Amino acid sequence: MLEPVRVLLEQVTSPFVTRTAREVGRQLREGTAADRLRHRLTARLATVALADIRDPGRWLLGVALPRWGCGHQDCETGIIWRTGAACELCAETVQDRFAARRREQRLEQGLCPQHGTRPGPSRHCADCELEAAVRLPARAPAPREPAGPNRCSCGGCGCVIFLTGRAVDTGLCKLCREEADARADVEPAAPAAPTVPGTCSGRDGESPCTRRALPTRSVCLTHRSWELDGEVA
Missing domain, CATH: 1.10.10 (Arc Repressor Mutant, subunit A)
Known part of the structure; x- marks a missing residue:
């Protein structure tokens, strides 16, 4: 040996x-x-x-x-001994060291450390300005949760509102309340079911007729029919 x-x-x-x-x-x-x-x-x-x-x-x-090599016990000077393939960890280390040396050299020469070109009046090179122009806009930060007992989120648009006045009952901001009121004025109200006892269930063509209620049974004055327990005879 x-x-x-x-x-x-x-x-x-x-x-x-x-x-x-x-x-x-x-x-x-x-x-x-x-x-x-x-x-x-x-x-x-x-x-x-x-x-x-x-x-x-x-x-x-x-x-x-x-x-010589990395922390991999089978690495022998950048080569895996058992397979003969190049060690990936050593290759990454070499690339990182090369990139660090190149960056230092470019900084000493007054060049852009990333692209190696001469920066303009804005202290950025043309490539950096182009990348900044085409870069996608950053996502807007998520709205903060309302803090304090007198604040909450609007049930319509999600904005932070103070619990005062009508907001206490509706849970909506002023604009959302106005929109809700406008929709309520435009949309027709549904016909209410007859709740008054003694109304005849038969119709004369347009509106329910009226009748006289009796303790045990009632008669429709218009249709001359008897009604027993809410049903027309």
Whole structure:
């Protein structure tokens, strides 16, 4: 497993050899595969010249053996070890860092941090003004609930009204009361059912006739018919 860095191990003093062996054993106990460690050492050594490694022991412990990647245990320098696919978390981190650096550079150059264009007299670039023009209007805030014992919502339009005068009985604002009164004047009232006892149930063509009521029975003076218990004989 340590064959790729054997040339460096020969240059390391005994304390660093012991620490390197302990680090390798710790990673193996935590589930890191031996071929994964071997691949990591080979890849790290391929990115540096041997002449540039001044302290082999520190390089092995600080550069060659540590796992690089995100919090995903299977991530190996931005690559998922088991599948070989790119790590999405690492890709998002790289994009966020790139966007932050680009924003800082644009701010230093006096450009729009979002579009990278020169702002106009309004301190906004043309793209920002266009987006603001076509942006949908914000939704109106929901009406607040009436507070206090002397306030309520109108039953017609929902506006907040004070419970005074006719509003106490109707629960409507002035405009809604006027509209209700206007509709009541226009709409014809339904004919009321006869409630006076002694009215003849027969009709002479236009209106009920009148009769004289008796204690047990009544007779219709117009139709000359008897009525028993509310029914015309």
